[in-house]
Amino acid sequence: MPRERLSIRGPARRLLFGATAAGFGAGALLAGQSVLLSLIIDRVFRRGWDPARIAPLLGWVIGLLLLRALCLWLQEIWAQRAAGQVKSALRTQLTDHLYALGPAYTRTQRSGDLVNAAVEGVEALDAYLTQFLPARYLAGLLPLFILLLVFLLDPWTSLILLFTGPMLILLLALIGGRAEALTRQRFAELSWMSAFFLDLLRGLPTLKLFGRSREQAETIEEISRAYGKSTLEVLATAFQSSLVMEWAATAATAMVALETSLRLMNGVLPFERALALLLLTPEFFLPLRQFAVKYHMGAAGKAALERINQVLETPAPAAPAGTHSAAPRFDSRPDPQQLPMRIRFEGVTLRYPPGADGGEERPPALRCLSFTAEAGQSVALVGASGAGKSTVINALAGFVLPQSGQLSVGGVPLARLEMEAWRRQIAWMPQQPHLFHGTVADNIRLARPDAAPEELVSAAQSAHAHEFITQLPQGYETRLGEGGAGLSGGQRQRLALARVFLKDAPLVLLDEITANLDEESEALVRGTLETLLRAGRTGDGRPRTVLLAAHRLELARAADRIVVMDRGRAVQSGPHGQLASVDGPYRALLRAYTGDCADQDAPDEVRPSADLVTGGVP
Amino acid sequence: MRRLLALTLWPGRKSGAPGYVGWLLLGILLSAATSLTNVGLLAVSAYLISKAALVRESSDLSLLITGVRFFALARAGLRYAERYVTHLATFRILTRLRVWFYRALEPLAPARLQGYRSGDLLTRIAADMETLENFYLRVVIPPLAAALVILAASLFLGFFDRRLAWALLLFALITGVLLPWVNLRLSRGPAAETIRLRAALNAALVDELEGGADLLIFGQAGRYQARTGALSARLHAAQAQLAGVRGLSNALSALLAGLAGVTLLLLAVPLVTGGDLNGVYLAMLPLTAMTALEAVQPMNQAAQMLASSRAAAGRLFELADAPPPVTDPPAPAVAPAAQGGLALDVDHLRFRYSPDAPLVLDGLTFHVPAGGRVALLGPNGSGKSSLINVLLRFWAYEGGVITLGGADLRTLTQDDARRLVGVAPQQVYLFNGSLRENLYLADPDASEEALIDACRLAQLHDWIGSLPQGYDTLVGENGLLLSGGQRQRLAIARAVLKDAPILILDEPAAHLDPLTEQALWQALDSFMAERTTIIISHKPLEAARVDGVVRVG
Secondary structure: OOOOOOOOOHHHHHHHHHHHHHHHHHHHHHHHHHHHHHHHHHHHHHHOOOHHHHHHHHHHHHHHHHHHHHHHHHHHHHHHHHHHHHHHHHHHHHHHHHHHHOHHHHOOOOHHHHHHHHHHHHHHHHHHHHHHHHHHHHHHHHHHHHHHHHHHHOHHHHHHHHHHHHHHHHHHHHHHHHHHHHHHHHHHHHHHHHHHHHHHHHOHHHHHHOOOOOOHHHHHHHHHHHHHHHHHHHHHHHHHHHHHHHHHHHHHHHHHHHHHHHHHHOOOOOHHHHHHHHHHHHHHHHHHHHHHHHHHHHHHHHHHHHHHHHHHOOOOOOOOOOOOOOOOOOOOOOOHHHOOOOEEEEEEEEOOOOOOOOOOOOOOOEEEEEEEEOOOOEEEEEOOOOOOHHHHHHHHOOOOOOOEEEEEEOOEEHHHOOHHHHHOOEEEEOOOOOOOOEEHHHHHHOOOOOOOHHHHHHHHHHOOOHHHHHHOOOHHHOEEOHHHOOOOHHHHHHHHHHHHHHHOOOEEEEEOOOOOOOHHHHHHHHHHHHHHHOOOEOOOOOEOEEEEEOOOHHHHOOOOEEEEEEOOEEEEEEOHHHHHHOOOHHHHHHHHHHOOOOOOOOOOOOOOOHHHOOOOOO | OHHHHHHHHOOHHHHOOOOOHHHHHHHHHHHHHHHHHHHHHHHHHHHHHHHHOOOOOHHHHHHHHHHHHHHHHHHHHHHHHHHHHHHHHHHHHHHHHHHHHHHHHHHHOOHHHHOOOHHHHHHHHHHHHHHHHHHHHHHHHHHHHHHHHHHHHHHHHHHHOHHHHHHHHHHHHHHHHHHHHHHHHHHHHHHHHHHHHHHHHHHHHHHHHHOHHHHHHOOOHHHHHHHHHHHHHHHHHHHHHHHHHHHHHHHHHHHHHHHHHHHHHHHHHHHHHOOOOOHHHOOHHHHHHHHHHHOOOOHHHHHHHHHHHHHHHHHHHHHHOOOOOOOOOOOOOOOOOOOOOOOEEEEEEEEOOOOOOOOOEEEEEEEEOOOOEEEEEOOOOOOHHHHHHHHOOOOOOOEEEEEEOOEEHHHOOHHHHHHHEEEEOOOOOOOOOEHHHHHHOOOOOOOHHHHHHHHHHOOOHHHHHHOOOHHHOEOOHHHOOOOHHHHHHHHHHHHHHHOOOEEEEEOOOOOOOHHHHHHHHHHHHHHHHOOEEEEEEOOOOOHHHOOEEEEOO
C-alpha cells in the first residue's frame, strides 16, 4: 500500500522551516498589535490621553504592521522556493526510477497516467507544500502561543480557550475522519462530471453516426442535475464541519466578551486587558480556520503523493534496465565491444512483471525458448501475435529479464555485461518509434549525437528517408511536433531506420511495424529491411547480426534463418526454403497468410463483372 | 462576460427557462449578512466591554449581551445557508450551461472541431466549463457581497463621523480594487510564462516517458533528463516570481487592514479628546473597519479568476458561434426505401476540408449498383476516408453529385442520410461504459440475440464470452482496455447492428491476424450480399472479395 510520505531534505527543509517561522512571526506580531491597540484605546478612553501622547504607541503599531507585512511576504517566497526544490528533486527521482524500470513497466501503464503523475501530480504538491504544510504547522503552533499570551493576561479566559479549542479539535477529528473520505469523494465527483462531458464530446461523431446525438442533451441535463444534487449532498456534510468551526469560534468570542465584561464591571479586570482578550480570541482560532480552508489542498497533494510513491515503490528488475546499473561490479567485466555477436537463448523463460495496478500474474511470454543467432547471421522470428517475438527483442535490449535460462552473447551471459556498454552495441527499430520534440536532424542524431551532417544524410539515404525529408518545409531542420505529428507512419518508420543506419552497430534489433503503412512507404521500408537482413559488416568491419521480429512473412524470407515461435517457444527453425518444403508450423502460417485456402472459399455464383465500376479519379 | 451572465441568469422569455438571478441575489445577500454578523459580533462585543467599564449594573448591559449572543449564533447558521444556496445556484446554472453548449456544439461536430489539434480542444472545453464553475462562486458573488458589507459598515461609521466612513471607503477601494489590479498586472507576465513552461515540461516528460526505450538504447537518457531538469528549474523560477507577487499582495493587504485601524484611531482620538465623541465608542470603531475589510480580501482571487473566466467564456462562445458545416434543406426529400441495398452514385465529386485547403477529392466518379461490393484503394491521405465524411454529411462537398438509390444526398436531411449509411470507421470511438452499452448505441431497440449475432459476425463473440464479465465488461476511457483489433471488430459489430442499406468498412482487417481476417470475410459475406458495400483499403484486396476496384489518388 503506497503511503503519502515525502522526505524533504537539505535547503528545502530549511526554507520550509523559514516559511513556517515567518508565518509564526506574522501571527505573533498580529497578537502584539492587538495588545498595543487595546492599550491605546484604554489610554484615550479611560485616562483621556491626547493624540500627542499616544503618537509613540501608534508608531509602535505601525512598526509591527510593517514587520508583519515582511513576514507574510517572506513566508510565500520561502515556501515557494522550498516547493520548487522538492518538486525538482522528485521529478528527477521519478524519471530515474522510470528509466530503471524500463519500457516493460511504462508499457503496462498508460503513459498519460505517468506523465500525469510526473507533471500534474508533482505540481499538485505545490499547494501541498506552499499552503497545506505551513498551515498545518501553524495550526499546531500559533494557538498555543496565543493561549500562553491569554494565560499571562488573564488565566480565567485562557480556560475558555482551553475548553473550546480542544473541543473544536475533537469535534473536527470526529467529523474529520469522515470529512477526509468526503473530500476525496467530492473530488472524485467533481472530475467525474467533467470526464462524462468530455466522453460525450469526443464521441459526438459516433453518436451522430447512429443518430443518437440530439437526445444526449437531455441526458446531460438529467445527469448534470443528479450530479449537482449528489455533489451538494456531499458538500453539505463538508459545510457542516465548517459550521462547527464557525460556531466554536463565534461562541468563544461571545463567551469571552460576556465573561470579561461582567468581571470588568465588578472591577476585577482592567479594561485594556479585557479588550485585548476580545481581540486575541479570534486570533486563537484563525490558524485553525485557515488550516481547514487549506485542508483540501492537502488532500489533492496527498492523492498525488500516493500515486507518485506507487511508481517509486515499484521494484526495479534485479539488474536495472536503466542507465544506472546497481548490479555488483565484477572485477573483470567483459567489454561487449570485443565480443562476437553470437546470440544464444538457452531455455529462457520470461514473464512480464504485473502492472503497478497489482494486476494478476501474467502467463510467461517466453517458455523455455532456445535458439542461436550466429555472428553475422540474420534471423527472423515469425509467429502469431503474442508468440513472444517482441519479447525476444526486449530481452536482448535489456528491458526485461528472464526468470530462468541463459541469454548469452558470444558465450558471456548478458547479465554480466554492463548495460550501458552493451547497448552501445545495439541499433534498434521499435514497432512504434518515438519522435522527439526537435528537428528531424535531432531525431536521427539521437543514435549518434556527434554525427557529421554528411553521415546524417547518408544514413537517411540508406533508409529512404532523405527524399521526403528534403521535401519538408525546412528539410532536416523541420521541427516535429507532439509525437512527430505531421509525419505518416511510414515516414516515422523510415526515420527510425535512419537512426539504425547512423548507429552502425554490430547487433541490429528490428521490430517490424504492424500498423498500416501506405503502399509507397511499405515498399520502401520493406526494401530497407531486406537490405539490413543481408547482415553484412559494420563500418569498422565487424560482422553484423540482425534479429527481426517479423509480423509479415514476405520479409522473413530474406533472412538467413527463420525461427517459428508459438506461445513463447521456438517450434521450428531453418532457412525459408527448407521450412516451406516440409509440412509444419511455418507452412501453416504461410498458408493462412497468403490466403491460399481455396477449399474454404465458396464457389462463386456469377458475380457482376468488374466493368460495373465505371470510373475512378483520373 | 455579459453574454455569459445573460445566458444563465436571464435566459429570456423565448426559451421559457427560469432565470437564476433570484438565487444568485439570495446568495449575495446571505454572503454579505454572514460577513456583517462577524462585524457586528466584534463591534458589539467591544462596545459591551467599553460600556462595562463604566456601569455597575448588569441590567444596563442586557441588550448588548443579547446582541452578542445573537450575532454569535447567527453567523454559523448564515454561513451554512450561504454556502448551500450559492453552490445550489452554481450547479443549476452549470447544468443549463452544459446543455446549452452541447446543443450549440452538436451540429458542429466533427467538422468545426477538427481544425484544432485532436484531443486538445475537447479537453480544453471540459476544463473551461470547470473554470466557469468557479465564476459565480468566486467572481460574481464576492465583490457584490463585499460592496454591501463596506456600504453598511460605512453608513454605520458615518453615523459617528463622516470622515470615518470616507476612510473606510478609501481603504476598501485600495484593498479591493487597486491592489488586485496591480497584482493582476504584475503577475500577468510570470503567469503566462508558468503556463508556457508547464506545457513545455509536459511535452518534455512525454518525450522522456514515451521515448524512454529509444533513449536508453541510444544512450541519451542522461542528456534528456538534464534537459527536463533545466525546464523544471525554469518553471520553478517563474513560480517563485509569482509567489513573490502573491506574497507582496498578501503582505500589503494585511498592512492596509492594520493601517485602516490606525487611521480610524487617529481620526477618532481627537474627537474623543475634543469631546465630540463619547470614549465608550472608541474601541468599536477601528474594529468595525478592520473586520469589514476582511470581506474585501477575496477580491484578489476574484480578479485572477475573472481573467481566466473571461478567457474560458470567450473560447466557448467563439466555438459555439461557428456556422454549422451542413444545414438541412428547407424542404427535404423523402428518403429512399432500402431493400437489398441502395445504388450509390458518385459523380465528379469535389471536396476540400476548408476553402483555403487543397482539394482532397477532385472529380471522383464511381457507381456501385444495389447490392454491389467495391474496394476503394489508394495510399494514405488520398481522400478515401474523406468520402465517408462526405457521405455522412459531416462536411459539405463543393462540387459534383452524390445519389443514394436515386435520391440526391443534398436533398435529404442529415439524419436520413446517416440512417442510410452504416460505417465501421478505422478510428472507432468507444464510450466509457460496458461493451453492451457501446454496442446498443448502434440500435437501442436491438434484441440480445441480434447483439450476439452481430458480434459473432464480427468475430468478437468468442472473445467476449471468454471475459469474466462478458458483455458487461467495461471498456475504459475511450476503450483503452481493448486492443486495436478488438476495437475495430467492435466497430464492425456496431455497423452490422445498425443494419443500414449501405455498408462502409474502413480498413477492416488492419489489425487482424491472417486467420481472423479469413474468418471475418467469410462471416461477412452473406451480410454484405444484401447490402451495398464499400471496402476502404490502402492495399489491394483479394480480387475474389469484391466486384470491382476504385482507385483514389
